[in-house]
Amino acid sequence: MHADLLLHPSWILPVDPTDSVLIEHSLAIADGRILALLPSAEAREQIEAERELDLPGHVLIPGLVNAHTHAPMTLMRGLADDLPLMTWLNEHIWPAERRWVDPDFVLAGTRLASLEMLRGGVTCFNDMYFFPAVTAQAVAEAGQRGVIGMIVLDFPSRFAESAEEYVARGLQLHDQYRDHPLIRIAFAPHSPYAVSDEPLARVRTLADELDVPIHVHLHETHDEVVQSLEAHGERPFARFDRLGLVGPGLVAIHMTQLEDGEIARLAETGANVVHCPESNLKLASGFCPVARLLEAGVNVAIGTDGAASNNDLNLLGEMRTAALLAKGVARSASAMPAAAALRMATLNGARAFGLDGEIGSLEPGKAADVVAVDLGDSHTQPIYNPVSQLVYAAGRHQVRQVWVAGRQLIRDGQPLTLDAAAVIAEARVWAERIAAGEGRVLGRG
Template sequence: MLTSPQQKQSVDTLIHAKWIARVNIDEPLIDHTIVVDQGIIVDLLPQTQARQKYQAESTYHLDEHIVTPGYINAHGHAAMTLFRGYADDLPLMTWLEDHIWPNESRWLSAEFTRVGSELAIAEMIRGGTTCFSDNYFFSHDVGSSAQKIGIRAQLCPTILNIKTSWANHVDEYLAQAEDSFHKFKSSPLVNSILGPHSPYALNDAELSKVVTKANDLDCMIQMHIHETAEEISNSLEQYYCRPIARIDRVGMLTSKLQAVHMTQLTEHEMDLIAERDVKVVHCPESNLKLASGFCPVSSLRARDITLALGTDGAASNNDLDMMGEMRCASMLAKAVANDATELNAASTLRMATLEGAKCMGIDDIVGSIEIGKQADLCATALNELANLPVYNPISQLIYTANRDQVSHVWVAGNALLKDKKLTTLDCDKLKQDVLHWQEKLAP
């Protein structure tokens, strides 16, 4: 008697790929399938077995692609994309005090933030980014745009002691940040923490208020720290100690701190942040362009410090290209350490994915391709002549590929980029809005 063939299991999506970089394991899978259902990776198996076992509403055949976790841009200022190229080739404090802050004071608004953020999100998705951290004002509007478009985001509402159109003083900034925290507390895509700008932007009492609020909310803090040598010398002159010592004194130097830039560090300071499990966000291209200094990547990695990767804002970078950031980070780390083996391709990819997720405290749901995690994924074609031959697909991804080769991006299983086309943004309308702001902002 004939037996009926085994009925296939129905799922939402099958992604058949030439290579799959899981990140939690260095060796890529070859000719395997990622099975996605209800936004979750439910299986990972050879393509022949997947075709026998599953049927899907959507099937992708990516025969010349490497699929990686989506990139996590661990630090940026999305709305400042409207200032891209506005004040180039200047040192940090001149750039901030003479150009960026005066124009933000004049133009900052919910609409400015929305348009700039959506421009940034469009660029990031097209480059393979599925999650970004945003240290800026009007965080409610940034978060709403992220939810609408379908990208994952960590909001870090900026906290300052100067008046802006968003808040008048530190207490109002903290109140706005707390509102943002509660507004997105139940969101599956967006969460909100605290974003004090820098040690030099707040006095000790104000820094203490940030720590108290973070403890009350049980949330993380992200702040620019030890970005330039000038920051260190000014702190020594004004407070008779280095910035890390100041923030340690007020109780901020803990595992809940995401310290951005960190280009000026002593051996003792690196030992201390390792002991306290402080997370570090490296922004190599911004640091280079502003001549801020070099983050000691090799020394931080040797201490097993969580080290994520960020682009910083497009006003200082001038792009939000995580693939370019990865290549720069790897090569710069080798040069600074005088060691060609430092930050190899697999470690660099991990920095842009799983380490970013650890930095934000979301590595239980994203950052690697594992069964049970959210399907935040990026597919990059490696079929250009400049990529061939492919002996090591992860090396080719880091050292030869570029963001224009990203073809598909998924967040929680939803395709935000399909065959290089954005699916959740009206690009024509966005371009009109951006050009309108260009006319307003033109010097």
């Protein structure tokens, strides 16, 4: 048997089955796909590889899937902290976006986000932002996977003047990337309070025709629910259900305000939820009832949200926070065990966007999106359970090797497809420009 690459780690966590831990096994890659997983002694005898890589003390995991972010907003990291959501949005973020966001901003911000995420083991992310074609271009150039949102809003921005124009530009994006190996497209109406019924109904029709997901902020805060009751006489989820948006293609972000009937309806329809614990904690938005959702059979993934509200794109850290928070909210130490958190950050994220046949677990035939994490550091020793060490103790600096479709993007912690110094320098140029325009001095608030 011939392979392009044969990896020999100490452990492999395939993710499916959930609790599986392969010890002294090897993973073979050929033509960008996983060829085989088998005991290392057999692999060395049976597989003739162009290259072999011994990874003692490392654990192999599927590439992490960041199921919700706003990549270009890395350039707004720390711009407006310690504020409630609507104050943060209305008085700071949206005005700054109207002033600064253009294709150059999006390109620089996405490159910075890709650099950060790849170094943290994120091989695929789902994005919602302006000028999505620029985001798609940057992601493809980095060799990363992206689910790029066709953003829809009622109000004008520097990207589009009306809901109709947002939709039209989104359809152009879909046509451009219809057959791209790394880029997928989703509709991304921003939220119930930012998009009215008519464009939402249009999105539903087009999403059905194109067979693409619908990615939306939903039930993020208590105030959002109250405002919907006042404006529409129904909760946002009920409004989306009435409009026909609730189904297997719905990817509902945040969902911190849920009643039992809504959880049952999510499970009944096959809709997906993305949990963003650190953003929700920082903005005091509420607590997603993750344990109840999982118990009901709802597919729950994990996202970081944007760096302007988190303030990082660290999905390893997000897994730990999600697992700990779920236990506190459920008042049960057994809620969301480590293996469930890893599954949420990999296979569940892939499933939310219809990519679970391609990525999300380490199985023969799937794309070779693989991450090697070095557990040899003092803070991840000793190792009784590599899954627990990965989720509860490991840091993203321990990500050493990253492959997407068999192509190595991170080697020994260093990027191969992005010029880190140039990306960071460009971010600093933008920071100086924005700080001067906002009447600030960098580093002084």
